[in-house]
Amino acid sequence: MMHVDWKHVAVTLAILPFAVVFAAWIGFFNVGASSGHWKITDWFLHFAMQSAIRTYALAVDVPRELPHHAVQTAAGHFARGCAICHGAPGEPRSPAVLRMLPQPPDLAERVSGWSDAELFRIVKHGVRFTGMPAWPSQKRDDEVWAMVAFLRRLPALGPEAYRDLAYGPAGSLVDRPATFQQALAECTRCHGVDGRGRSTATPVIAGQRESYLLQSFAAYAEDRRPGGVMGVVAKAIDRRHWRDLAAHFASLPASRGRAGAATALLEPGKKLATEGDASRRIPACLVCHASRDRNPAFPSLAGQPAPYIEQQLRLFRDGQRGDSGYGHVMREVARPLSDNDIAALATYFATAESRPAHPMASARD
Template identity: 60%
Template sequence: MRVNWRHLAIVLAVLPFIVLFVAWIGFFNVGASSGHWKITEWFLHFAMRSAVRTYALQVEVPHELPRHAIQTAAGHFARGCAICHGAPGEPRSPAALRMLPQPPELAQKIGEWNDAELFRIVKHGIRFTGMPAWPTQARDDEVWAMVAFLRALPPMEGEVYRQLAYGAGGTPSLRAVTIDQAVVECARCHGNDGAGRSSTIPVLAGQSEAYILESLLAFADERRPSGIMALASIAVDNQHFPELARRYAAMKSVGPPRPAPDPSLLEYGRAIATKGIVAANVPACVGCHEKPDRNPHYPNIAGQPSAYIKAQLELFRTGTRGGTRYSHLMAKVAKGLTDHDIEALANYFATLPASTATARR
């Protein structure tokens, strides 16, 4: 059979107008009550899986997932994911069961994806579903923390999940309207004592009111990128931010358990902290952060978890962390730090006594 190219060209030219006309008269049913045709459902899932697989090829998977960040990710999961996907001991919302497509129970589906594919889905979401992208595209460290949590999810018991996600803080409200509800929201990750519930969470107890308040505002306004804190901060009525800052500033800081790093690494960190690195234009850290009369917008980093300090220095070095009035100073300093420098500083400051902030309020 010979193909009449002239007729084929006419059909291809007219086809878009036919499709547009059919759409204009409302032929396509966009209602979710009847679901997709089987062929449509198959094609959408086929296209989604193929796209995730292809785009995941460019994802660089870390040598080891950050299991130390699982608690932080669990807190975010409880706030932003469990309502659709459910959680151990917590069934999916009845409304989610009527969604098209229906959000899957993740414990049953995680094994179908590799780490790179999970990262791709968590970071970028999936179009034409209710799966949103991560609240900020600048924090791959948070996305990998969620991947680590998802890997731990299938065998997780309900009590273990509740301890990770809520601690002693209790189940969060959909919107923290009162100050008591705001305290519960914060305590799920920061603890009732402000010491933080994992090594990726900062010690807030004893920080200055000015620093805590400015940080909360920066997170809520998305000037300081964090998908986890963005969701938590907008869940709290910002009229409570000053009171939250006062409460945490008044707490006595006890800090996390101190690590026992290699003595040579500890000494190198002390040298940088007290003398700086002249050749790299890195000033002594204690000149700004440990002075009793320091600027109240400079945090006290003594006694902070080493993993948290390391992550923040890396964010400063890449220019990712910002949004507060003095963040540009740290971004400039961090550019002169190597990975070894950061590791040494994080371990050194984590071993220092965490005392109540004495900065000017």
Template identity: 50%
Template sequence: MMELRWKHLAIALTIFPVAIIVFAWIGFFNIGASTGHWKVTEWLLHSAMRTAVKTYALLEVDAPAQLPRHDIGPAAGHFARGCAICHGAPGELVSPSAQRMLPPPPDLTEKVGEWNDAELFWIVKYGVRFTGMPAWPTQARDDEVWAMVAFLRELPGMSAQSYRALSLGQSGRLEISPRGFANAIAECSRCHGRDGLKAGGLVPIIAGQKEGYLLASLRSYADRERRSGIMALPISALDPAVFPDVARHFSRQPSRLRQIMPDEDDRSDGARIVFGGAPDRAIPSCFGCHGNTAIRNETYPDIAGQDEHYIANQLRLFRAAARGGGQNAHLMHKSAERLSDADINALAAFLGALAAKNATPTAAQR
């Protein structure tokens, strides 16, 4: 009798998965989103998601002691273009279409508190299968993902007015399809400011940069040679035909970069590498390529007076060979690979301090 029962159980276990495959293959399984999941299916998927996020975040993510709150502006700009349509935002309702998604995207002002920083990072970077939550546009920019985590931490307490100021910047608006020169400048101004002087860890000063460098950067972002999740959405929305005009516009803005004349008598570690490099470690002088000279390569940017956080961030990306952009990016990979964390911090502090120390006020600053 017992042997017969075991035989029946074995037959049932063999037939059951085959029956499910046949059931799905002939189209009887209703995949429509309008009816929702069965309660047991919803519970299983939700429980599996939460457990997986917590497990992988614990195993894979090292959260920083402090989140980069100085970078929440660009993260807010990305949220406005890529996230708010599904999740809503302070003063903005969720799209009716997003409300019919299965599962419906959560209101993040209510949900971010349920996750720790590492878990939020994992969700933002990798996305969630079987939902509409995509992965971050590039897997090479953890710095941008942490900036988004910092923004999400601020989101629950943010007013509609402060959110709009943070995400829309000086332009005050978000064009779904920013075609034409005027709309392109408005789109850039959300993060860079209309004069190109707004800067931070993820955003460089672009006012007065050489036109060739700016144009090469725009094209590198568009071709995905220079990877950035925050730049991916606006650059894909712009018409490449306006790239030359956009580069020309910002190159002609009054600059606080090229006007700076560093003090060559400075004996700090940062100054030593900027002017003389570190020959014993095959690290070249920064100003050998980036110095204030009219004959410098058109695609080499000005760095004296650039934002300290931005310089440090870019050097770390170059050191990890995660920073592309232009035909000369490999030169920076070679130059940065021998820089220590102390070198990077010293360089960033020296170059960033030049803005306040020696810059001539521009029309926008007077």
């Protein structure tokens, strides 16, 4: 029977950390990227990564359905922030990226190996020691889930379908938009040439006040309004183009409202928007968001997509929505709203006409 000398084991364990530090100090470990890890090291690192992701994904609350309505917005972000390393349909990874260690995978080939919860964990928090960054805003889980929905669709996308989703009429993007036309193309990729959005996850910016659009740009660029998608875009566009972009979209025809509202939600939403609910200290939305002489920092909500309105109200209610100066007001307003209130308001505003002449005008329609 083998005898274990615990004294020797203890001494070895005590010396081991110093030996490792000494090996690092003399430069024993080769950190060059011209060759890969030992096979055992490579296996262990991947094993540790997969195990950690699997374990931490257990705490992820997966929605009943992925937000497929937001796939276009996620595709636009993928084109700017992800495709450079992972490639995209019709856009192979560059030779430089293929020399990275570890090499970023072709996601179209790999996403099927991860669950929705695991993909969420990877996208939101990134992976250390790989160059995979965390999502730009840790307060926007809705954007992360949109990216998961896009990744689920990615394997089936051909080059043409991907280009339409990611670029729209712009056709491509540049790393740092230098001219006004390049900056405008950066916006129209998601907001469309008419400013009315290419998906129901994207707000209508056509006809909004120029000052509101400028304040929004600044809030995103300065991280006062969390947004993984818009934060990246606002930082990429040179500030000297902001005013011209705001003026351009402010000059476009405003939305005229959308058809197809659920009748059961429309009337409660209209009542809450026009009258509020004094018993719950909820003011009428139209007092601030519909008058022609309203504060320039308050946007028009009429004609906005219902999914977008719902998400913004949830963010306000949960204290996750940043602002350009008046967010604290909306956080207080949204706090008592129920899920049904939010759905009703979103339904009403999606069908409302833009900019009535008086704050209570819609109440008389």
